[in-house]
Amino acid sequence: MEIKTFSNYKQICNVVSSNIRDLVLHNNNPVLGLATGSTPIGVYKNLASMRGISFENTITFNLDEYRGLNHNHRQSYHYFMKKHLFQYHRFSKNYFPGQSNLHKYDTMIKNTGGIDIQILGIGTNGHIAFNEPGSSRYSATRIVDLTDNTINDNSRFFDPLEPIPTQAFTMGLSSILDAKKIYLMAVGKHKEKILEEAVYGDIYEGLPASYLQQHPNCEVLYCD
Ligand code: GLP
Numbered sequence: 001m002e003i004k005t006f007s008n009y010k011q012i013c014n015v016v017s018s019n020i021r022d023l024v025l026h027n028n029n030p031v032l033g034l035a036t037g038s039t040p041i042g043v044y045k046n047l048a049s050m051r052g053i054s055f056e057n058t059i060t061f062n063l064d065e066y067r068g069l070n071h072n073h074r075q076s077y078h079y080f081m082k083k084h085l086f087q088y089h090r091f092s093k094n095y096f097p098g099q100s101n102l103h104k105y106d107t108m109i110k111n112t113g114g115i116d117i118q119i120l121g122i123g124t125n126g127h128i129a130f131n132e133p134g135s136s137r138y139s140a141t142r143i144v145d146l147t148d149n150t151i152n153d154n155s156r157f158f159d160p161l162e163p164i165p166t167q168a169f170t171m172g173l174s175s176i177l178d179a180k181k182i183y184l185m186a187v188g189k190h191k192e193k194i195l196e197e198a199v200y201g202d203i204y205e206g207l208p209a210s211y212l213q214q215h216p217n218c219e220v221l222y223c224d
Helices: 009-026 041-048 077-086 105-111 148-157 173-177 189-200 208-214
Strands: 003-005 031-034 059-062 064-066 093-095 117-120 142-145 167-170 181-187 218-223
Touching (some): 009 117, 009 181, 041 077, 181 189, 181 208, 189 218
Parallel strands (some): 003 218, 031 059, 117 181
Antiparallel strands (some): 142 167
Protein backbone atom coordinates (compact mmCIF):
# COMPACT_ATOMS: atom_id res chain seq x y z
CA MET A 1 0.00 0.00 0.00
CA GLU A 2 1.26 3.48 -0.84
CA ILE A 3 -0.08 7.01 -0.78
CA LYS A 4 -0.93 8.38 -4.23
CA THR A 5 -0.74 12.15 -4.08
CA PHE A 6 -2.91 14.21 -6.41
CA SER A 7 -2.73 17.91 -7.19
CA ASN A 8 -6.38 18.52 -6.48
CA TYR A 9 -9.54 17.09 -4.95
CA LYS A 10 -11.39 16.89 -8.24
CA GLN A 11 -8.88 14.36 -9.60
CA ILE A 12 -9.33 12.09 -6.58
CA CYS A 13 -13.10 12.21 -6.91
CA ASN A 14 -12.86 11.44 -10.62
CA VAL A 15 -10.77 8.32 -9.97
CA VAL A 16 -13.27 6.97 -7.43
CA SER A 17 -16.44 7.90 -9.30
CA SER A 18 -15.23 6.54 -12.63
CA ASN A 19 -14.37 3.20 -11.02
CA ILE A 20 -17.81 3.07 -9.42
CA ARG A 21 -19.33 3.90 -12.79
CA ASP A 22 -17.44 1.02 -14.46
CA LEU A 23 -18.52 -1.38 -11.72
CA VAL A 24 -22.16 -0.39 -12.00
CA LEU A 25 -22.11 -0.61 -15.80
CA HIS A 26 -20.43 -4.02 -15.95
CA ASN A 27 -21.75 -5.86 -12.91
CA ASN A 28 -25.27 -7.24 -12.63
CA ASN A 29 -25.59 -6.74 -8.86
CA PRO A 30 -23.06 -4.18 -7.70
CA VAL A 31 -22.57 -3.62 -3.98
CA LEU A 32 -21.13 -0.34 -2.71
CA GLY A 33 -19.86 0.55 0.74
CA LEU A 34 -20.47 4.25 1.33
CA ALA A 35 -18.88 6.76 3.67
CA THR A 36 -20.05 10.13 4.94
CA GLY A 37 -18.03 13.15 6.07
CA SER A 38 -16.87 16.02 3.90
CA THR A 39 -14.30 13.96 1.97
CA PRO A 40 -16.52 11.84 -0.33
CA ILE A 41 -18.99 14.62 -1.22
CA GLY A 42 -17.31 15.27 -4.60
CA VAL A 43 -17.62 11.58 -5.52
CA TYR A 44 -21.36 11.69 -4.82
CA LYS A 45 -21.66 14.92 -6.81
CA ASN A 46 -20.09 13.17 -9.81
CA LEU A 47 -22.36 10.14 -9.43
CA ALA A 48 -25.44 12.32 -8.95
CA SER A 49 -24.81 14.08 -12.24
CA MET A 50 -24.20 10.90 -14.27
CA ARG A 51 -26.90 10.39 -16.84
CA GLY A 52 -27.59 7.21 -18.77
CA ILE A 53 -26.51 4.97 -15.92
CA SER A 54 -28.88 2.98 -13.79
CA PHE A 55 -28.28 2.20 -10.12
CA GLU A 56 -31.47 0.17 -9.89
CA ASN A 57 -29.52 -3.06 -9.32
CA THR A 58 -27.03 -1.48 -6.93
CA ILE A 59 -27.15 -2.19 -3.20
CA THR A 60 -25.44 0.19 -0.81
CA PHE A 61 -24.24 -0.32 2.76
CA ASN A 62 -23.35 2.80 4.67
CA LEU A 63 -20.54 2.61 7.16
CA ASP A 64 -22.14 4.30 10.10
CA GLU A 65 -24.85 6.42 11.70
CA TYR A 66 -25.13 8.43 14.89
CA ARG A 67 -27.08 6.77 17.68
CA GLY A 68 -30.00 8.79 18.98
CA LEU A 69 -30.28 11.15 16.02
CA ASN A 70 -33.52 11.20 14.08
CA HIS A 71 -33.01 10.17 10.45
CA ASN A 72 -34.51 13.49 9.36
CA HIS A 73 -31.96 15.45 11.39
CA ARG A 74 -29.76 17.34 8.95
CA GLN A 75 -26.60 15.90 10.58
CA SER A 76 -27.81 12.31 10.42
CA TYR A 77 -26.04 10.19 7.87
CA HIS A 78 -29.41 9.13 6.40
CA TYR A 79 -30.07 12.79 5.66
CA PHE A 80 -26.54 13.28 4.30
CA MET A 81 -26.84 10.40 1.83
CA LYS A 82 -30.27 11.49 0.64
CA LYS A 83 -29.04 15.03 0.13
CA HIS A 84 -25.86 14.13 -1.74
CA LEU A 85 -26.77 10.97 -3.64
CA PHE A 86 -29.93 8.99 -2.98
CA GLN A 87 -32.35 11.69 -4.14
CA TYR A 88 -30.69 11.65 -7.58
CA HIS A 89 -30.80 7.94 -8.44
CA ARG A 90 -33.05 5.02 -7.64
CA PHE A 91 -31.13 2.16 -5.94
CA SER A 92 -32.08 -1.44 -5.28
CA LYS A 93 -31.56 -1.00 -1.50
CA ASN A 94 -29.80 1.50 0.75
CA TYR A 95 -28.80 0.02 4.11
CA PHE A 96 -27.43 1.72 7.22
CA PRO A 97 -26.37 0.07 10.47
CA GLY A 98 -28.93 0.68 13.23
CA GLN A 99 -30.60 -0.82 16.26
CA SER A 100 -32.88 -3.11 14.24
CA ASN A 101 -30.25 -4.74 12.03
CA LEU A 102 -27.13 -4.43 14.19
CA HIS A 103 -26.56 -8.16 14.65
CA LYS A 104 -27.49 -8.97 11.06
CA TYR A 105 -25.55 -6.27 9.21
CA ASP A 106 -22.38 -8.27 8.55
CA THR A 107 -24.41 -11.28 7.39
CA MET A 108 -26.53 -9.04 5.18
CA ILE A 109 -23.34 -7.79 3.53
CA LYS A 110 -22.03 -11.36 3.05
CA ASN A 111 -25.38 -12.50 1.62
CA THR A 112 -25.14 -9.97 -1.21
CA GLY A 113 -21.80 -11.48 -2.23
CA GLY A 114 -19.78 -8.80 -0.43
CA ILE A 115 -18.89 -5.18 -1.02
CA ASP A 116 -17.32 -4.60 -4.44
CA ILE A 117 -16.10 -1.06 -3.80
CA GLN A 118 -15.77 0.51 -0.36
CA ILE A 119 -15.19 4.27 -0.01
CA LEU A 120 -13.42 5.35 3.16
CA GLY A 121 -12.39 8.58 4.78
CA ILE A 122 -10.10 8.79 7.79
CA GLY A 123 -10.59 10.57 11.09
CA THR A 124 -7.78 12.71 12.48
CA ASN A 125 -7.25 10.01 15.15
CA GLY A 126 -6.98 7.27 12.50
CA HIS A 127 -10.51 5.94 12.78
CA ILE A 128 -12.28 4.45 9.78
CA ALA A 129 -16.08 4.54 9.84
CA PHE A 130 -16.52 4.97 13.61
CA ASN A 131 -13.98 2.30 14.51
CA GLU A 132 -12.12 4.34 17.07
CA PRO A 133 -8.59 3.57 18.33
CA GLY A 134 -8.71 0.30 20.26
CA SER A 135 -11.07 -1.39 17.79
CA SER A 136 -10.24 -5.00 17.02
CA ARG A 137 -9.31 -5.93 13.47
CA TYR A 138 -12.04 -8.58 13.77
CA SER A 139 -14.70 -6.22 15.15
CA ALA A 140 -18.28 -6.69 13.97
CA THR A 141 -20.93 -4.07 13.32
CA ARG A 142 -21.79 -2.62 16.71
CA ILE A 143 -22.54 0.37 18.90
CA VAL A 144 -19.49 2.43 19.85
CA ASP A 145 -18.68 5.31 22.17
CA LEU A 146 -17.16 8.18 20.23
CA THR A 147 -13.88 9.58 21.50
CA ASP A 148 -13.60 13.21 22.62
CA ASN A 149 -11.40 13.82 19.58
CA THR A 150 -14.13 12.63 17.19
CA ILE A 151 -16.91 14.48 19.03
CA ASN A 152 -14.79 17.60 18.83
CA ASP A 153 -14.00 17.13 15.10
CA ASN A 154 -17.66 16.59 14.25
CA SER A 155 -18.95 19.42 16.45
CA ARG A 156 -18.31 21.85 13.57
CA PHE A 157 -21.35 20.43 11.79
CA PHE A 158 -23.74 21.01 14.72
CA ASP A 159 -25.23 24.25 16.02
CA PRO A 160 -23.32 25.55 19.05
CA LEU A 161 -26.12 24.80 21.54
CA GLU A 162 -27.16 21.51 19.99
CA PRO A 163 -26.26 18.26 21.80
CA ILE A 164 -23.72 16.24 19.81
CA PRO A 165 -24.17 12.47 19.70
CA THR A 166 -21.66 10.54 21.78
CA GLN A 167 -22.43 7.10 20.37
CA ALA A 168 -22.77 5.63 16.92
CA PHE A 169 -23.58 2.46 15.01
CA THR A 170 -20.60 1.42 12.92
CA MET A 171 -19.70 -1.29 10.48
CA GLY A 172 -16.84 -3.21 12.07
CA LEU A 173 -13.32 -3.52 10.71
CA SER A 174 -13.98 -7.11 9.73
CA SER A 175 -16.60 -6.29 7.06
CA ILE A 176 -14.64 -3.24 5.87
CA LEU A 177 -11.52 -5.35 5.33
CA ASP A 178 -13.60 -7.97 3.49
CA ALA A 179 -14.45 -5.46 0.73
CA LYS A 180 -13.00 -6.44 -2.64
CA LYS A 181 -11.67 -2.96 -3.40
CA ILE A 182 -11.13 -0.04 -1.03
CA TYR A 183 -10.51 3.62 -1.83
CA LEU A 184 -9.25 5.52 1.19
CA MET A 185 -9.62 9.23 0.47
CA ALA A 186 -7.89 11.91 2.53
CA VAL A 187 -7.91 15.61 1.84
CA GLY A 188 -5.99 18.35 3.61
CA LYS A 189 -2.66 18.87 5.37
CA HIS A 190 -4.28 18.06 8.72
CA LYS A 191 -4.72 14.44 7.51
CA GLU A 192 -1.19 13.97 6.17
CA LYS A 193 0.53 12.84 9.38
CA ILE A 194 -2.08 10.28 10.44
CA LEU A 195 -2.28 8.99 6.87
CA GLU A 196 1.49 8.42 6.72
CA GLU A 197 1.38 6.60 10.05
CA ALA A 198 -1.52 4.45 8.86
CA VAL A 199 0.09 3.53 5.56
CA TYR A 200 3.78 3.22 6.49
CA GLY A 201 3.76 2.71 10.27
CA ASP A 202 3.03 -0.19 12.61
CA ILE A 203 -0.19 -2.12 12.25
CA TYR A 204 -2.05 -2.04 15.57
CA GLU A 205 -5.38 -1.41 17.28
CA GLY A 206 -4.39 2.09 18.33
CA LEU A 207 -4.56 3.14 14.69
CA PRO A 208 -7.49 1.30 13.07
CA ALA A 209 -6.69 2.57 9.54
CA SER A 210 -3.31 0.79 9.74
CA TYR A 211 -5.14 -2.54 9.22
CA LEU A 212 -5.71 -1.43 5.63
CA GLN A 213 -2.05 -2.39 5.03
CA GLN A 214 -3.27 -5.99 5.27
CA HIS A 215 -5.83 -5.48 2.50
CA PRO A 216 -4.80 -6.80 -0.94
CA ASN A 217 -6.50 -4.07 -2.94
CA CYS A 218 -6.63 -0.75 -1.12
CA GLU A 219 -5.76 2.51 -2.88
CA VAL A 220 -4.93 5.57 -0.82
CA LEU A 221 -5.66 8.85 -2.56
CA TYR A 222 -4.42 12.10 -1.01
CA CYS A 223 -4.25 15.78 -1.81
CA ASP A 224 -3.42 18.70 0.48
C1 GLP B 1 -16.70 10.78 10.48
C2 GLP B 1 -17.13 9.52 9.73
C3 GLP B 1 -15.98 8.86 9.05
C4 GLP B 1 -15.21 9.88 8.24
C5 GLP B 1 -14.68 10.93 9.15
C6 GLP B 1 -13.83 11.97 8.43
O1 GLP B 1 -16.15 10.51 11.71
N1 GLP B 1 -17.76 8.58 10.59
O2 GLP B 1 -16.46 7.81 8.23
O3 GLP B 1 -14.16 9.25 7.57
O4 GLP B 1 -15.79 11.58 9.75
O5 GLP B 1 -14.61 13.06 8.04
P1 GLP B 1 -14.18 14.14 7.00
O6 GLP B 1 -14.23 13.50 5.65
O7 GLP B 1 -15.22 15.22 7.12
O8 GLP B 1 -12.81 14.59 7.37
